[in-house]
Amino acid sequence: MTENRVVRLKSRPATMASRENFDIVDEPVPEPGEGEFLMRADYVSLDPAMRGWIAPGRSYVPPVEIGAVMRGFSAGHVVKSNHPDYREGDAVAGLFGVQRYAVSDGERAVRADTSLAPLEAWIGGLGMPGLTAYFGLLEVGAVKEGDTVVVSAASGAVGSLVGQIAKIKGARAIGIAGGGEKCRYIVDELGFDGAIDYKAQDVSEELKRLCPDRIDVYFENVGGDIMNAVLGHMNTFGRVAVCGLIAHYNATEPPPRLTNLRSILVNRLNVRGFIVFDFAERNAEALTALAAWHSEGRLKFRQDVREGGLDAFPDVLNLLYTGGNFGKLVLKL
Amino acid sequence: MTENRVVRLKSRPATMASRENFDIVDEPVPEPGEGEFLMRADYVSLDPAMRGWIAPGRSYVPPVEIGAVMRGFSAGHVVKSNHPDYREGDAVAGLFGVQRYAVSDGERAVRADTSLAPLEAWIGGLGMPGLTAYFGLLEVGAVKEGDTVVVSAASGAVGSLVGQIAKIKGARAIGIAGGGEKCRYIVDELGFDGAIDYKAQDVSEELKRLCPDRIDVYFENVGGDIMNAVLGHMNTFGRVAVCGLIAHYNATEPPPRLTNLRSILVNRLNVRGFIVFDFAERNAEALTALAAWHSEGRLKFRQDVREGGLDAFPDVLNLLYTGGNFGKLVLKL
Numbered sequence: 001m002t003e004n005r006v007v008r009l010k011s012r013p014a015t016m017a018s019r020e021n022f023d024i025v026d027e028p029v030p031e032p033g034e035g036e037f038l039m040r041a042d043y044v045s046l047d048p049a050m051r052g053w054i055a056p057g058r059s060y061v062p063p064v065e066i067g068a069v070m071r072g073f074s075a076g077h078v079v080k081s082n083h084p085d086y087r088e089g090d091a092v093a094g095l096f097g098v099q100r101y102a103v104s105d106g107e108r109a110v111r112a113d114t115s116l117a118p119l120e121a122w123i124g125g126l127g128m129p130g131l132t133a134y135f136g137l138l139e140v141g142a143v144k145e146g147d148t149v150v151v152s153a154a155s156g157a158v159g160s161l162v163g164q165i166a167k168i169k170g171a172r173a174i175g176i177a178g179g180g181e182k183c184r185y186i187v188d189e190l191g192f193d194g195a196i197d198y199k200a201q202d203v204s205e206e207l208k209r210l211c212p213d214r215i216d217v218y219f220e221n222v223g224g225d226i227m228n229a230v231l232g233h234m235n236t237f238g239r240v241a242v243c244g245l246i247a248h249y250n251a252t253e254p255p256p257r258l259t260n261l262r263s264i265l266v267n268r269l270n271v272r273g274f275i276v277f278d279f280a281e282r283n284a285e286a287l288t289a290l291a292a293w294h295s296e297g298r299l300k301f302r303q304d305v306r307e308g309g310l311d312a313f314p315d316v317l318n319l320l321y322t323g324g325n326f327g328k329l330v331l332k333l
Numbered sequence: 334m335t336e337n338r339v340v341r342l343k344s345r346p347a348t349m350a351s352r353e354n355f356d357i358v359d360e361p362v363p364e365p366g367e368g369e370f371l372m373r374a375d376y377v378s379l380d381p382a383m384r385g386w387i388a389p390g391r392s393y394v395p396p397v398e399i400g401a402v403m404r405g406f407s408a409g410h411v412v413k414s415n416h417p418d419y420r421e422g423d424a425v426a427g428l429f430g431v432q433r434y435a436v437s438d439g440e441r442a443v444r445a446d447t448s449l450a451p452l453e454a455w456i457g458g459l460g461m462p463g464l465t466a467y468f469g470l471l472e473v474g475a476v477k478e479g480d481t482v483v484v485s486a487a488s489g490a491v492g493s494l495v496g497q498i499a500k501i502k503g504a505r506a507i508g509i510a511g512g513g514e515k516c517r518y519i520v521d522e523l524g525f526d527g528a529i530d531y532k533a534q535d536v537s538e539e540l541k542r543l544c545p546d547r548i549d550v551y552f553e554n555v556g557g558d559i560m561n562a563v564l565g566h567m568n569t570f571g572r573v574a575v576c577g578l579i580a581h582y583n584a585t586e587p588p589p590r591l592t593n594l595r596s597i598l599v600n601r602l603n604v605r606g607f608i609v610f611d612f613a614e615r616n617a618e619a620l621t622a623l624a625a626w627h628s629e630g631r632l633k634f635r636q637d638v639r640e641g642g643l644d645a646f647p648d649v650l651n652l653l654y655t656g657g658n659f660g661k662l663v664l665k666l
Contacts, residue, residue, distance in 0.1 A: 052599075059599045060569075223594055236393075242598050258591035261556055265575050265606040266385075266392045273598040 004029045005310045007070045007098040012056055012063075016321060019314045021054070022070065030103045037081035039092050039109075040101050041074035044310070045123035046329040047157070048221070048244050048320050049275075060275050070098035070313075073123045075112055076333075086111075093122035098313060100333060110283075116291045117301065124157060124328035125301035126290055128276055132243060133161035134286040135279040136219055138169070140241035140272050145170035147216035148235070150207065152226050154195065155182035155302075157328035158243060161290075162219045163192045164299050171217070174210050176203060176226060178323045185326075190300060203229040219243060231260035231269075240271040302327030309333055337362045338643045340403045340431040345389055345396075349654065352647045354387070355403065363436045370414035372425050372442075373434050374407035377643070378456035379662040380490070381554070381577050381653050382608075393608050403431035403646075406456045408445055409666075419444075426455035431646060433666060443616075449624045450634065457490060457661035458634035459623055461609055465576060466494035466552075467619040468612040471502070473574035473605050474550040478503035481544050483563055486554035487528065488515035488635075490661035491576060494623075495552045496525045497632050504550070507543050509536060509559060511656045518659075523633060536562040552576060564593035564602075573604040635660030642666055 003026040010023045032038045053064050053071045064071050075093040078086050083106055086092065094109030096102035112122035124130065136158075137143050149166040153159040154175025163173035163186060174194045175186040183195035194210040196203055203226060207215070214235035220227055223245035234240070264271060279286070293299035304327040306316045312331060319325040336359040343356045365371045386397050386404050397404050408426040411419045416439055419425065427442030429435035445455035457463065469491075470476050482499040486492040487508025496506035496519060507527045508519045516528035527543040529536055536559060540548070547568035553560055556578035567573070597604060612619070626632035637660040639649045645664060652658040 060601070227594075242594070245594055245598055258594055261560075261575070261578055261591055264604060265578055265608075268393070268606045268608060268611060269604075270606075271597060271602075271604040273601045275598075275601060278601060 002029070003027065004099060004101040006100070007310055007313050009054055009064045009066055009068055009070055011066065012054055016318055017051065017054065017314055018318075022314055024311055024313070029101045032080055032082050032103045034082050035084075036103050036105050037078045037083040037086045037092075038101060038103050039074075039076050039096060040079050041076035041096060041099070041333055043075045043120045043123060043305075044098055044313070044331040044333060045073040045075075045127065046313075046317050046320060046325075046331060047073070047128060050317060051321065060277070071095065072098040073128055074098070074102070075119050075123045075127075091119055091122075093119075093127055098310065100310065110287075113291075117294055120303055120305065120328075120330050121294075121301050123330060124303060125161060125294060125299065126287055129157035129328055130161055130290045130301075131279070131283060131286050132276040133158050133165055133219075134290060135276060135282070136241045136243050136274060137162050137165050137217065139279065140274045141217040141219060141239045143169050143171050143217050147171040148174065148211050148213055149217045149219065150174045150176065150211065150215050150230055151219040151221070152176045152230075153221035153244075154186050154192065155326060156221065159219070159221055160186065160190055160302060160327070161299065164190055165293075166217075167191050167193075168293060168298055172211075174207070174215075176222075176230075182326060185302075198226060204232060207233045214238070217241070220245070227258060228260050231258070231263040234263055234267050234269055236267050238267055238269050240269055242271060242273040304329045305332050306330070307332055335362070336360065337432060337434040339433070340643055340646050342387055342397045342399055342401055342403055344399065345387055349651055350384065350387065350647055351651075355647055357644050357646070362434045365413055365415050365436045367415050368417070369436050369438050370411050370416040370419045370425075371434060371436050372407075372409050372429060373412050374409035374429060374432070374666055376408045376453045376456060376638075377431055377646070377664040377666065378406035378408075378460065379646075379650050379653060379658075379664060380406070380461060383650060384654065393610070404428065405431040406461055407431070407435070408452050408456045408460075424452055424455075426452075426460055431643065433643065443620075446624075450627055453636055453638065453663050454627075454634050456663060457636060458494060458627060458632065459620055462490035462661055463494055463623045464612070464616060464619050465609040466491050466498055467623060468609060468615070469552055469574045469576050469607060470495050470498050470550065472612065473607045474552060474572045476502050476504050476550050480504040480549035481507065481546055481568075482550045482552065483507045483509065483540065483544065483548050484552040484554070485509045485559050485563075486577070487519050487525065488659060489554065492552070492554055493519065493523055493635060493660065494632065497523055498626075499550075500524055500526075501626060501631055505544075507540070507548075509555075509563075515659060518635075531559060537565060540566045547571070550574070553578070560591060561593050564591070564596040567596055567600045567602055569600050571600055571602050573602055575604060575606040637662045638665050639663070640665055 008023045078090040091112040151162040155177045166173040173192045186192040196206040221244040341356045411423040424445040484495040487510045499506040519525040529539040554577040
């Protein structure tokens with residue numbers, strides 16, 4: 001058996017993470033204990049939340065400690081098992097860390113049924129991004145038929161699913177994305193009702209044009225100026241599901257600010273932060289729905305698969321914060 | 334019968350409202366039609382929301398039109414009635430406008446039972462401020478026994494009730510107010526567990542000290558820097574009831590900004606704007622509870638009664654935005 005390749009956190013970045021913040025090293029492959037299995041990852045997931053996981057201070061999970069394996073989801077196959085529910089060769093996905101081999105007790109793992117979707121979808125549309133879109137839109141956003149839904153980072157892993165699920169639920173879906181290609185994609189391929197290119201268009205003007213009945217649900221992945229623009233067009237009793245704030249994660253200057261607090265009051269908005277782990281007990285329900293919609297062709301998953309192995313991890317991660325990815329970003333090992 | 338004295342909106346203020354923005358004139362006393370009554374006001378209510386009512390643009394109610402009677406609550410007595418439910422001499426309170434005499438069809442009026450509380454309390458603790466505190470804390474804030482509640486403008490009409498209702502519900506109450514006298518009042522007289530003088534103390538440091546288990550419910554009357562400080566100390570799944578944003582109402586410079594969006598995400602906060610009219614169908618329930626607590630001595634109302642008649646209205650109104658009042662501000666006619 002070969003060595004394990006492991007990405008460990010070396011230091012906390014002040015702004016964007018870089019190669020210097022990680023030790024990427026070869027280590028012995030660990031041995032699974034009783035009730036555990038060893039998996040080998042084929043795909044590692046890159047998620048916007050990773051920047052938060054390596055920041056210091058209070059957050060929804062403890063920060064990754066210096067010297068620890070970088071937290072991350074991956075998908076692969078069981079290569080050795082002392083676990084009653086897993087056999088060698090089983091496809092699995094879960095929170096295995098950013099490394100080639102991982103030992104798991106099955107706690108943060110799911111069996112990846114590749115007859116429903118390819119292996120890498122289990123860290124995408126059927127993984128954390130899918131669950132995030134599902135609970136964020138349906139529970140936090142409380143979307144109803146006839147609502148107008150706006151989502152930022154709309155061609156990304158979560159945003160692309162939010163718009164499609166909105167359509168499935170009978171709502172209108174407007175996406176905000178960067179660049180004409182991403183905007184055409186969400187309308188032409190994914191069936192969004194409209195798209196706004198924040199790099200080329202006046203977001204507020206376009207929202208006014210595309211949302212004549214104002215906005216009932218805003219699914220927030222970005223923060224900053226886009227959030228301020230959207231708040232100005234919310235409907236009475238609108239819901240804002242705060243899923244992510246990419247614009248804030250790498251800020252060294254004072255972070256982007258919410259200037260439109262008045263809209264929260266005047267429109268009686270409900271602005272609610274959430275993380276997918278809060279709904280973990282309902283994951284099975286969500287995965288059943290997501291897989292069904294996918295198999296019916298109503299929910300498309302777009303992967304942005306990058307090569308380069310684990311050594312490319314820091315550079316590929318940063319694509320998420322510069323708009324450099326197009327679809328769910330994964331690293332192929 | 335004498336003339337009616339009426340405050341009409343003359344122009345919209347750019348910052349603070351002033352005497353020039355109003356026409357204060359004598360007019361004939363109106364005649365009640367069929368199904369209407371005529372009331373004469375003894376007390377006119379001054380509420381922070383008034384600044385929003387005379388601002389242009391979209392809000393939760395249409396702005397007061399130029400030339401129209403200024404919107405406002407008052408309390409007084411029926412002097413003539415063609416209404417089946419009201420007789421001459423009945424004490425009433427309601428949205429009668431800022432004027433000495435008003436005709437009403439009873440729609441936005443309540444009978445003021447002065448055996449429960451003095452007349453002026455029906456535009457205070459048993460009026461809009463009482464209802465606002467009740468629904469904002471119990472429904473929007475969803476306060477539970479053992480919670481820590483923080484309220485800004487804590488010695489004001491709404492804030493003083495929020496803290497007392499929090500105590501009645503078994504929560505801890507911390508108030509933020511301006512000046513030592515107001516701080517001592519809410520602790521010594523109203524039974525708050527702690528007070529922070531934002532004019533003399535570091536709000537964030539004091540919150541840390543006074544809220545060792547962090548903050549479960551924040552009742553927001555102010556906005557601006559105080560809101561940013563409080564957000565930094567919220568507990569997981571905390572609730573922020575956005576009732577008012579006094580710091581924003583008269584701003585000519587860019588309004589105070591919410592810089593701590595990250596707290597909404599990380600702590601999965603629920604930030605919700607509300608206005609008291611949203612809960613109008615439950616007013617009877619709330620008034621019953623408020624009156625009972627008041628009669629048991631558990632809910633104290635403090636009035637700040639000003640003289641000077643309706644001509645003093647613009648100047649007295651501005652006390653609300655400069656921290657110049659201490660308790661529920663009313664104008665005695």
